[in-house]
Amino acid sequence: MEKIYNGIWKLRWGQPEKISPLTLTKIHPSQEALDNLHCLGNPPISISDIEIKETTRGLKIELPLKEGEQIYGFGLQLHRLNHTGRKKVIRVNSDPIADTGDSHAPVPFYVSSAGYGVYVDTARYATFYCGTNLSKGASEHQKNKQKSVGTSEIELYGYQKAEGDRSMVVDIPATKGIDIYFFEGPDMKGVVQRYNLFSGGGTIPPAWGLGVWYRAYSAAQNEDVMRLAENFRNDSMPVDVFGFEPGWQTRAYSCSFLWDDNRFPNHEEMLENLFNMNYRVNLWEHVFVHPSSPMYEELIPYSGDYEVWEGLVPDFALKEAREIFAKHHLQYFIEKGVSGFKLDECDSSDFVHSNWSFPDIAQFPSGLDGEQMHNMLGVLYQSTLLEVFKKENKRTLSQVRASGALASSYPFVLYSDLYNHKVFIRGVVNSGFSGLLWSPEVRHAETAEDLIRRIETVVFSPHALLNCWRIPNPPWMQVDQDKNKRGEFFDDFERVRELCQSLFQTRMSLIPYLYASFANYKYTGVPPFRALVMDYPNDPNTYDIDDAYMMGDSMLVAPIVSGETERNVYLPEGRWWDFWTDTLYEGGQSYIFKPELGKIPVFIKDQSILPLAAPLENVKDDSIFDITVKVYGENPKDFFLFEDDGTSFNYEEGLYNWVRLSWNSDRKGGVERKGDYAGRRYQFSNWESK
Structure with missing residues (x-):
């Protein structure tokens, strides 16, 4: 057991695989921030309480679970919050239809209510048994216990809550060694902080990324896009980002990564018009490269041995593949002003009719097999495109359908093709345990009420996104797809639109508060x-x-x-x-x-202290937020706003301010700036105390 950072311990057993999330992910642990966290300085689990054995399957790890411990984490788990007494398989999948562990973003990291965390550094489909099984002989004391025969399934199957001391049993296939990382607390928040800082810290999105996003109809053409964009501005409907769905490309499944000149004959002129209306542009794509793509020939030697949707699967564990892919995106899109991408369908699927992705037995030139690449593809895809934005000194906030371990520093928000609203809410709750961001995006609604309820959630989430890929007109006009396409609108669409507008304005008022939370x-x-x-x-x-x-x-x-x-x-x-x-x-x-x-x-x-901004219709590069400071209670804690240019990575060079908001005993507010950023993004017009 080796201490590698303040409050972080590493245990190596045997010879780990050369390929793992830690070896493939370019993390830069935030050592200074880690040093500032309080901890006791002892491994949270004694090495004498850990059992590791090589099996015919791979490795078995057994870690102690004390009575009363509650277990959380394992990435984006949509079906359950508390995993105590459950089995979780860390396997990426686009359709997690049951509480099995399958997920868009499975992470082999769990957090205990006892105030510690454990990360197992593997890209394999590891299985965690969270106190579900007892070792042979552990129940011998129960031999004289009487049990009545019940009539319900729960009684018949003998289901019982996990009681007493148990074990966390981890089954890792196809490996002969492993690195395990232990994170001290002293509480769960401290554990998660330490894990995120070990991963390089959280991400600070561009300020515009925290505004409202609208993804347009998949069959939209140039004139349809401009009609929507102009109507939003004419109706004073706050929208910052305009998203294009698959139809913008000449080929989409797999992708050509080329604009369709038939539907968008003057796409650069269209983009310029959108930019002049202060929209940012986000383009849908996925990783599979069609033979018609300019990248295809170059990527052949740097791709896996199976196609998906008649396209290559680039091996982003290789520098050559990353550079080819990045160069194309820089030349064709980012240099043309595109602000980000929607990285779709990098999560594979086993359970739907359109089963896609490569088999687990696939091989990639870097040495990854299909199992490892499935679990790593989302993270590698994100890092490949993030490198381009970093080199251009432009921040992005983008979307992705798959992620994994050690990804907290990536400015990508997870989303899903699922539609259940309660499941989407649970995703927001769960994602925070594993350094992930999740959007309960509005992509479906049965009624106007359903639409508003979903928008209520999304404006209080990491990513305020309406994905209207199925309908040509805004959902506040009509949520029924067929009626929307026919132009048959709600009788009271103006009331629905006003409710949506009010919610969007609430989101815009929260941007300074959210921006500070992301800086934190x-x-x-x-x-x-x-x-x-x-x-x-x-x-x-x-x-x-x-x-x-x-x-x-x-x-x-x-x-x-x-x-x-x-x-x-x-x-x-x-x-x-x-x-x-x-x-x-x-x-x-x-x-x-x-x-x-x-x-x-x-x-x-x-x-x-809560800073609320006068709602803007969009966040420009030079926008100044007019703040009303609301004070709750007699002796509130100071609040620190984060202030920088909102678009570049210059804050990494120290060009930012912390703007301290305080409230003194004379019931007067104070504003103090400290830092090296010369600009001003906030002005303070009013203080209100409760």
Whole structure:
């Protein structure tokens, strides 16, 4: 057991595989920030309590689980928050249809309520048994225990909660050695901070990336795009990013990575018009390269031995493949002003009719096999394109369908082709344990109410995105696909549009607060969106709350799904202010709330300072946010806004300010700037105290 950073320990057993997330991911641990975190300085698990054995399958690892420990993490788990007593397979898959561990972003990292974390550095389909099994003989004391025969399935199958001391058993196939990393706390938030800082810290998106995104109809042509773009501006509908779906390319499955001149005959002129209206542009693509692509011939020697959708699968573990792919994107897109990409379908699929991706037995020139590449493709894809933006000194916020371990520094937000709203909310809650960002994007709605409920969630999420790829007209006009295409709109579409506009404006008002939360993510490792149990680990009432979450340090968000007019919200210890009404509530108890449509339950922690901006229609490079500072409580903690140019990586060279907002005993507000950024992005027009 070797201490490698403050609070981080490494155990090597045998000879690990040369290929692993740590060897393939270019991380730069934030050592100074790690040194600033408090810890006891002892390994959270004693080496004498760890058992590792080589088996005919690979490796078996057994780690202790004490009675009462609750287990969280394992990446983007959409079907469960608390994994205690469950089996999780770390396998990437686009359709996680059950609580098996399959995920768009599985991560072999778990966090215990006992205040430690464990990361197993493997790209294999590792299986974690979270206290599900006892070793032979452990139940001998039960031999005289009487058991009645029941009539329900639970009684018949003898299901019982995991009681007493158990074990975390890890099964890793096809390997003869492993590196295991242990993260001290002292609490769960401290564990996650340490893991994120080990991964290089969180990401700071460009300021415009925190605005509202709209992805257009997949069959849209030049004139359709411009009609939408102009209408948004004419209606004062806040939209920052305009996304193009597959139809922009000459070939999409697999991809040509070339504009379709028939549908977009003057695409550069169209892009220039969008830029002049202050839109950023995001382009859909996936990794599979069609023979008609200019990259195809060059990539042949640097691709896997199986095609997908008649296209090559580049081996991004190789420098040559990354450079070819990056060069094309730079020349054809980024130099033309494109701000980011939607990296679709890099997550493979086993469970749908259009089964895609390469087999696990595939081989790649770098030495990766198909199993390893499945689990690593999303991360390698992100890093390949991020390198281009870094070299151009342009920040991006982009989308991706697959990610994995050690990815907290990547400015990519996960999304899914699934549609269940409750599942999407759970994704926001869970993603914070593993250095991931998740969008509960609005891509489907049954009714106008359903649309508003989904938008309510997405504006209080990492990525405020409406994916309207199935409909030519905005969803506030009509959510039914066939009627939307025929131009048959809601009778009250103006009311629906006003509700959407109001929610978008709420999102725009939160950008300075969110931007500061992401900067905190970068420099301290605290995820901007996280489960309540991470902030309140000693409160058993938070252990299983998977439908409410913290947004930054001060806001608690509790979304509502369509068909529900009320919901129960548990407010942890302390006092909480209703974001909409300023009503004060005592924590440590639950309440029933019946908010009107367009205003989900959102609460501000007492003794907080909340900066709210006058809503902009879009974030320009030179935008200045006009801030109203809201003060909650008599002695609030200082709040620190992050101030820089909002678009470049110059902050990595120290060109940024921390803007300290304070409230003194004379009930007066103070603003203090410290840093080397010469510009000003914030002005303060009003202070309001509660």
